[in-house]
Amino acid sequence: MRAIELTEFGGPEVLTWGKAADPAPAHGEVLIDVVAAGVNRADLLQRQGRYNPPAGASEIIGLECSGVVAEVGEGVRDWRVGDRVCALLSGGGYAERVVVPAGQVLPVPDGLDLAAAAALPEAAATVWSNLVMTAGLHAGQLVLIHGGGSGIGTHAIQLAVHKGARVAVTAGSAEKLARCAELGASVLINYREDDFVAAVRAEQSGANGPGADIILDNMGAAYLSRNVEALAKHGHLVVIGMQGGVKGELNLGALLSKWGSVHATNVRNRPATGVGSKAEIIAEVRRHVWPLIADGTIVPVVHAELPIAEAAEAHRMLDAADTFGKVVLRVREDAS
Numbered sequence: 001m002r003a004i005e006l007t008e009f010g011g012p013e014v015l016t017w018g019k020a021a022d023p024a025p026a027h028g029e030v031l032i033d034v035v036a037a038g039v040n041r042a043d044l045l046q047r048q049g050r051y052n053p054p055a056g057a058s059e060i061i062g063l064e065c066s067g068v069v070a071e072v073g074e075g076v077r078d079w080r081v082g083d084r085v086c087a088l089l090s091g092g093g094y095a096e097r098v099v100v101p102a103g104q105v106l107p108v109p110d111g112l113d114l115a116a117a118a119a120l121p122e123a124a125a126t127v128w129s130n131l132v133m134t135a136g137l138h139a140g141q142l143v144l145i146h147g148g149g150s151g152i153g154t155h156a157i158q159l160a161v162h163k164g165a166r167v168a169v170t171a172g173s174a175e176k177l178a179r180c181a182e183l184g185a186s187v188l189i190n191y192r193e194d195d196f197v198a199a200v201r202a203e204q205s206g207a208n209g210p211g212a213d214i215i216l217d218n219m220g221a222a223y224l225s226r227n228v229e230a231l232a233k234h235g236h237l238v239v240i241g242m243q244g245g246v247k248g249e250l251n252l253g254a255l256l257s258k259w260g261s262v263h264a265t266n267v268r269n270r271p272a273t274g275v276g277s278k279a280e281i282i283a284e285v286r287r288h289v290w291p292l293i294a295d296g297t298i299v300p301v302v303h304a305e306l307p308i309a310e311a312a313e314a315h316r317m318l319d320a321a322d323t324f325g326k327v328v329l330r331v332r333e334d335a336s
């Protein structure tokens with residue numbers, strides 16, 4: 001099959017549309033003819049040699065895809081050849097074919113384009129597992145989402161608003177903030193000009209205020225102390241990205257005085273099945289988020305769709321922070 005090859009680590013130019021061995025589904029796995037693959041920031045790190053695939057995962061980049069089931073392995077009961085699906089992957093999405101454990105596959109709702117569906121699994125799994133399963137998101141809370149214009153942020157805003165939370169976002173431009181507002185964010189903070197701690201603490205607060213009840217953070221070390229300052233009592237800081245470094249100083253006194261918690265999680269390294277697994281998250285996403293996708297309450301925000309052979313250009317777009325929402329790579333036409 002054809003796939004994006006990574007013959008050496010480096011800049012976007014190392015991504016070339018080459019060849020790879022055809023995968024075959026093992027017991028419990030599904031083989032997908034890929035129609036589109038979502039691009040994630042983690043892909044940029046893998047390209048640079050800073051994010052190795054977990055043991056046993058494909059070396060090919062790509063954490064999510066959509067397509068059509070081509071074959072099912074032994075023991076797979078829930079999927080049939082020809083099903084229109086999208087899937088959360090541990091790797092392998094930038095290719096014509098990929099195998100994935102059956103528990104990481106989701107049906108594509110009627111009427112949803114397969115290219116748009118490729119933008120969903122990673123964001124839906126990351127946002128649901130962190131905001132709801134880890135931080136217990138509920139109505140009436142104030143939620144701060146850093147990087148509101150990211151692939152993750154655009155999904156998180158919509159889910160939090162649907163849950164009845166008030167949403168504050170940070171972004172690097174007035175234009176991106178305006179688009180976050182269209183998705184339902186009501187507190188708009190330009191991280192280049194405004195102090196997000198002051199902005200969040202100035203908001204009308206509930207019983208635990210002032211501050212944010214939940215912070216979804218992509219910056220890691222650079223924002224650690226300010227995030228703790230911005231937390232409300234009983235607040236949860238959930239770190240999912242380390243764009244601002246991995247080592248920071250945590251003021252335990254400040255955290256303790258708020259009875260707060262700091263979590264740091266990822267999706268990719270979770271086991272396929274069992275407690276805390278990808279299958280567990282995907283089952284919750286299917287039950288709770290998928291009806292919201294099907295009825296249009298949450299829409300995939302796709303900034304651009306490029307042919308897979310232009311994966312390098314897609315990475316340049318993310319590198320340049322030129323995107324609002326997701327970038328999707330088209331692998332083949334949808335013949336379903």
Ligand SMILES: NC(=O)c1ccc[n+]([C@@H]2O[C@H](COP(=O)([O-])OP(=O)(O)OC[C@H]3O[C@@H](n4cnc5c(N)ncnc54)[C@H](OP(=O)(O)O)[C@@H]3O)[C@@H](O)[C@H]2O)c1
Binds near residue numbers: 041126172
């Ligand atoms: N832990 C997990 O399982 C998991 C899964 C998926 C993603 N993630 C993480 O989630 C984050 C978003 O991923 P993505 O693929 O959606 O990335 P993306 O679309 O490339 O977005 C990156 C975002 O970072 C924002 N940003 C840059 N500097 C910032 C700053 N100083 N303050 C606040 N925001 C800043 C950018 O905002 P502007 O463009 O407005 O400057 C942009 O929205 C990444 O850190 C990624 O590693 C984690």
